[in-house]
Amino acid sequence: MGSCVTDTLYSNFANPSLKRDYCSLSGSDSGVESVHDGAKLARELIGNALQKHIQSIDTDECEAGAEDAFFVADLGDVYRQHMRWKAHLPRITPHYAVKCNPDPRILELLAKMGAGFDCASKTEIEQVLAMGIDASRIIYAQPCKTKSYLRFTAKQGVSQMTFDNVDELYKIKELFPAAQLFLRISTDDSASLCRLSQKFGAAMDVTEGLLKTAKQLELNIVGVAFHVGSGASDPGAFRQAVRDARTVFDKGAELGFNMHTLDCGGGFVSETFDEMAAVLAETVDKHFPPHVRIIAEPGRYYTSSAFTLACNVIARRTVEDKVTPGGNNSYMLYMNDGVYGNFSSIIFDHQHPIPRVLNTQAKQDGYRYSLSRDDAITYSIWGPTCDGIDCIAQQWQSKDTVDVGDWLYFEDMGAYTKCSATRFNGFTDKHETIYVCSEPDAVALLKE
Numbered sequence: 209m210g211s212c213v214t215d216t217l218y219s220n221f222a223n224p225s226l227k228r229d230y231c232s233l234s235g236s237d238s239g240v241e242s243v244h245d246g247a248k249l250a251r252e253l254i255g256n257a258l259q260k261h262i263q264s265i266d267t268d269e270c271e272a273g274a275e276d277a278f279f280v281a282d283l284g285d286v287y288r289q290h291m292r293w294k295a296h297l298p299r300i301t302p303h304y305a306v307k308c309n310p311d312p313r314i315l316e317l318l319a320k321m322g323a324g325f326d327c328a329s330k331t332e333i334e335q336v337l338a339m340g341i342d343a344s345r346i347i348y349a350q351p352c353k354t355k356s357y358l359r360f361t362a363k364q365g366v367s368q369m370t371f372d373n374v375d376e377l378y379k380i381k382e383l384f385p386a387a388q389l390f391l392r393i394s395t396d397d398s399a400s401l402c403r404l405s406q407k408f409g410a411a412m413d414v415t416e417g418l419l420k421t422a423k424q425l426e427l428n429i430v431g432v433a434f435h436v437g438s439g440a441s442d443p444g445a446f447r448q449a450v451r452d453a454r455t456v457f458d459k460g461a462e463l464g465f466n467m468h469t470l471d472c473g474g475g476f477v478s479e480t481f482d483e484m485a486a487v488l489a490e491t492v493d494k495h496f497p498p499h500v501r502i503i504a505e506p507g508r509y510y511t512s513s514a515f516t517l518a519c520n521v522i523a524r525r526t527v528e529d530k531v532t533p534g535g536n537n538s539y540m541l542y543m544n545d546g547v548y549g550n551f552s553s554i555i556f557d558h559q560h561p562i563p564r565v566l567n568t569q570a571k572q573d574g575y576r577y578s579l580s581r582d583d584a585i586t587y588s589i590w591g592p593t594c595d596g597i598d599c600i601a602q603q604w605q606s607k608d609t610v611d612v613g614d615w616l617y618f619e620d621m622g623a624y625t626k627c628s629a630t631r632f633n634g635f636t637d638k639h640e641t642i643y644v645c646s647e648p649d650a651v652a653l654l655k656e
C-alpha cells in the first residue's frame with residue numbers, strides 16, 4: 209500500500225475527536241483493560257469520511273464530475289471478517305474470490321493476513337502476482353478456461369485450477385499437462401441468490417468417467433471443488449456437497465490419484481455465516497481427516513459490509529397527486545449512479561440496496577410539504593442514464609425532504625458492485641474510494 213493511504217488511515221486514528229473516543233473505548237486513560245469496539249468506531253470513521261467529502265463539494269460551483277458518487281471503505285471491517293472466519297473455520301484457508309471486488313487495498317490486507325486468492329482470468333492472476341504473491345497461493349477457479357490464459361498460467365506457474373468436463377481435460381493436456389486439477393462437482397444451489405451449478409460443475413454420475421479420462425491422459429488430479437451458489441441460504445447444501453466430494457475423493461484415490469485438497473468454494477453471507485460455518489466445519493471434520501488440506505473461495509463475505517456508497521441527487525421530478533384534494537405529491541429522484549454503474553448488483557446480484565439520507569440542504573421549494581411533517585414522502589430513485597431500466601428503488605418512503613444537490617448513501621455496497629460497473633452513456637466507472645480503518649491491528653499490518 210502506498211504511504212499516503214496508510215497515512216490517511218493512520219490520521220483517522222490521530223483525529224483528536226476520534227482518538228479521544230477510541231481511547232475511552234480502549235480504557236487506556238482509566239487503566240481499565242482494553243475493550244476496542246471496532247464496529248462502533250467504524251460507524252464514526254465512515255460517517256466522518258462521508259461528511260468530510262461531501263462538505264468539500266459545492267454542487268453550485270464545482271468542476272464537472274466533482275460531485276460524482278464515491279465509496280468509503282473500512283478495511284477494519286475486512287479484518288474483523290477474517291478474524292471471524294478464523295474463529296469459525298480454523299481448518300479452512302480462504303482464497304478470496306477476486307472477482308467480487310478487486311480493490312487493491314483489500315487484496316493487500318488479505319494477503320498480509322495469509323489468505324490465498326481465487327482468480328477467474330488473466331487480469332486477476334496478473335493483479336495478484338504483481339503484489340508479490342506466490343503462484344502457489346492462487347487457484348484459477350474457472351472450469352472453462354481461455355486457451356491463451358492457460359498458456360499464461362503455465363508460464364507463471366499458477367498450477368492449481370478447476371475443471372468440470374472432458375473437453376477441458378484435453379485442452380489442459382495440450383497446454384498445461386502438469387497442472388494440479390480440482391474436479392468441480394455440481395451442487396444443489398436452489399436456495400442461493402446466484403445459481404452457479406446450472407453453468408458449472410460435473411454431475412455426480414459423470415465424475416468417475418472424468419477421473420478415468422484424466423488417468424488415461426496422465427493428468428494430475430489433486431482434489432475436488434464445489435460452490436453451493438453465491439448468497440447461499442441452506443446449510444444442507446454444504447453438507448451434501450462435502451459428502452459428494454468425499455465420494456469423488458475416494459474414487460480418485462482408488463484410481464491412484466493423490467487426492468489432497470478439498471475446495472469448498474464461496475457462498476458465505478455475513479448474516480448467516482456462523483450457522484453455515486458450524487455445519488461446514490462439522491461435516492468437513494466428519495468426512496475428511498486432518499491431513500487433507502481444506503480451502504474455500506469466499507468473496508461476498510469479506511467485502512460486502514466494508515463499502516458504503518454515497519450518491520448525489522442530480523435532478524428531481526415532482527409527480528403531482530391529481531386525485532387527493534390538497535395533493536400528496538411524490539417525487540422521482542435522479543442520482544449520479546445507477547444500475548449501469550455501482551448499482552449493477554441490482555441486475556447481476558439480485559440486491560436491493562437501501563437508501564439513507566446523508567445530507568439535505570433542508571430547502572423548501574414551494575411545494576406542499578414541510579420539513580417537520582410527520583408522514584413520510586414517497587420517492588422513486590433512478591440512475592443517471594437514459595434507460596428506463598436504470599431504477600434503484602421503485603418506491604422509497606422518507607420523512608426527509610430530498611432535493612437536487614442532496615446526498616444519499618447506501619451500506620453493504622462492497623460485493624459485485626464497482627467491478628461490474630459500465631461506462632454506459634459516458635458516465636465514469638472509476639469512482640473514488642476513501643479508505644478508513646476501524647481496527648488498529650489492520651493499520652499496523654498495512655504499515656508493515
Ligand SMILES: Cc1ncc(COP(=O)(O)O)c(C=O)c1O
Pocket residue numbers: 305308326349350404435437438439440473474475476505506507508509
Ligand atoms: C468459482 C467461484 N468461486 C467463488 C465465488 C465467490 O462466491 P461468493 O461471493 O458467493 O463467496 C464465485 C462467485 O461467483 C465463483 O464463481
